Amino acid sequence: MSASTLSPAPAPTGAAAASRGPSLLRRLAATPEAGVILACVVAFIVFAVAAPTYSSTPNMQVMGRDLAQFGILAIGESFVILTGGIDLSVGGLAGLSGILVGWFSVTHGIPAPLAILLTLLICAGIGYWHGSMVNRLNVPPFVITLVTFTICKGLALSITGGTPITNLSNIFGDLSLYYVGPVPIPAIIFVGVAVAAWFALERTYIGRQIYAVGGNLEAARLAGIPVARRRTTAYVTSSVLSGVVGMLIIGRLGVADPSIAGTGYELTAIAAAVVGGVSLFGGEGRIVGIAAGAILLELISQGLLSLNVNTYYLTVAQGVVLGVAILADRLRAKFFGTGRS
Template identity: 60%
Template sequence: MSTETVPVPLKGDPDAPRGPRPLRRLVETPEVGVVAACVAVFVALTLARGTFASAVNLQGMGFDLAQYGLIAIGESLVILTGGIDLSVGALLGTSVILMSWFNVRAGLPAGVAVLATLLVAGLVGLVHGLAVTRLKMPPFVVTLVTYTVAQGVTLAVTSGTSIVGISGFFGDLGQSYLAQIPVPLVLFAVVAVLAWFFLERTYAGRQVYAVGGNPEAARLAGVRGDRRVVSMYVTSSLLSAFAGMLVLGRMGVGSASGVGVGWELSAIAAAVIGGVSLTGGQGRIMGIVAGTILLELINNGLTTLQINSDYTNIVLGCVLGLAITADRLRARHLAKRIH
């Protein structure tokens, strides 16, 4: 009885049989579901109302996407560390008022007003990070305090009135186009790429995942977890202020009338829909961007279809509930596979 040696194809061998690995890898990509949902919703809304895909409407969505996307990225960076930031929306609204006040009431040039506001926002983020890491205060409580204080500061500075006469710099930045693409959308894309590079291609970014996934293991491995947590809270606050600058440019006045109210829910929803785990340590920028796009498609679609705006929050709440449920089911599935 003779035996034959069956040659085993080497990895990379062009003659090796090709299985369904690329397709399987695509299907198993965490973001494939939300990307597919974006395509489906876009096609459905375009078929339902032809004006939805018009250049004017797409450009309008680009402006909105930049505002929500920036705070969604900041929120996601905090969630990756296992925390939460409920102040992103309120801090955005306060930043709009501070930039207006610095520019008009204090007479500072637009650039200096922006830098002063970014400094204030950065200090707020620093306080958040130190309170969470040094005082071991729950992130929910810390940022909820800022949420309340920021709304109070906004009303106190303006006394319920709008600040007019802001520099044209803000309008040029918040309402301009680059090759028919809104400048705020371009800025959002740049921030998204930088965030992707940080998380996916740097040692510090991998430490953020490690701290959020298993803080104790990260500590034993020599990772300075507190430093990473603080830096993410600071980044989140800075991105809120940066988004506030774009909002001010679109509005043209410093108004406290509901700006940023409830936006933290949209930021959290975009993060969770995009695959960011609320327990930390899991999620990618691609998914966050896709989650933000999906929410913007839904919001704009409801407006385009002339559905009562009162139902927007209902839809957002339902989407957020489904996303959180999916996140919990995904976490349980992963836990079963590990054990």
Template identity: 45%
Template sequence: MAKEKDEFKTKFSKELGPLIALIALLIFTAVLNPRFLTLFNLQSLGRQIAIFGILAVGETFVIISGGGAIDLSAGSVVALSGVTVAWLMKHQVPVWLSILLILLFSAGIGMWHGFAVTKMRVPAFIVTLGTLTIARGMAAVITKGWPIVGLPKSFLTIGQGDWLGVPIAVWIFGICVLILHFVLRKTVYGKHLRAIGGNEVAARFSGVNVDRVRFVAFTTCSVLSGLVGIIVASRLSQGQPGVGSSYELYAIASSVIGGTSLAGGEGTVIGAMIGASIISLLWNALVMLNVSTYWHNVVIGIVIVVAVTLDVLRKRLAKQ
């Protein structure tokens, strides 16, 4: 009982810092620019949080699995999925079937990553970097560099519509958070995922199927990337081959800011959600405060470096 209580305090304290930072940033931006609190801006912010948040949750699963695992292909899978779902609908494939096929296609990409990492022993960095290039290239090949437009109105509701004043994309994000938080915290799979990230050798001796756990983590990440591709295509009303650039970096940053350790074994879905909110809010704040776009990536980069540095220092102090 005492052990579980200490574990709860540790998790809460790791998420409390980013949550306080999020609230402070929100108040700071609202004070400097009252337009920040307009319904239109809040809905736009919510849609952006949903996009980065879904990707961050996927990256969290992969990073927690340890072994230096990371998925660099998320942004390119977003582009390829968005282009492909648009291409299918332009060729008279029903909306629901197009979405289902893209999710299955994305799952196939994740399965390839999982197979390459677990069975072929290819470093995750290499195989996902290869997919990053391939997927980005295929998106351009399919469209010949031009966006695919004229998508059905029913499809556009996913990225542009709202229910009870809340964007549909945010509802989708909320469902993903609830399901995957339950999987990570309350299921045997979640316990095994954290176990192999914390100590792979001990997990193997305990009978955990390490390869299968990592395989599922990579598959989950790619499926969520495909889902984001669908949302982005719907939001933009087109299959755009150029979207998703650097999305994987924002997703990784969101995960780390939310308390996920790059060494593996630690991380939560709620933390990833908070991290994605910070990244999205920071981006939105820079726009609202009329900061030059040239500075946006500089600021985001500094936040990433600070978050990773703090994580390293925290682990170093914990060992002392």
């Protein structure tokens, strides 16, 4: 073997070395997770400097509880969006599930664990119904989930007569208000759900098929992927996670209040998913980005509260962040070849 064969390759110089920098920047710019994670870091530093109480332990614990509610909803919502659909029912269903579990356990005396299981089964049935309507009758997801949202809000008021259900089992407060060390239990639940969702989407055949369905529905069908089953799986996942969030909400409030639980949560869930890099056209997005998107929205919301900004502007801020995220998604699709134009 000749000496020239053994000598190391020369380090890139000149134009070759200069080209590596733009290439790295291009890859980072084309990765939505990198941008939202950087935004989280910047937002935390800015608000921590501007408001001394922002980074205090009690405030961080409050953010952990809020993040669990919005983050779990966003993860469920992302499953549906990845298939090319949308679920507008998550907020209403979260509110109804809190009412149902309180109604079963308090009004009808069903043991709390059984009431929880029964409520989650009902939520799963609602998700299955969404999938059936979309798959068998080709009902637009926007329409069928909006119908469910309206029904859920009406049922929550009808069941309770507008009066909150009190004397809830301690199990709900234990799940929502207690800690493991300094970390709220809801935050731990959120991490567990995120890890499970990451494994399901990125390490299983079912997860890969969900991406394929959203990426190209007809190609997925021709490849033998059970399209209807995968879309139904996504809607069931979203509905069940909405039920989990409803139980966390009533545990935190101490009552099952139909006028409060889940109100407006669907906007935050969709915003967190899209901010985290999930394409509204389906087929693109990762759990890391979705979790970061939920964290970013929570950092901004709590930051504005810490600065004593009027609460009416919080929804405005969410809308602005969502608009910027959608614009960034389209710009990535146009200039970096990611997403679908």
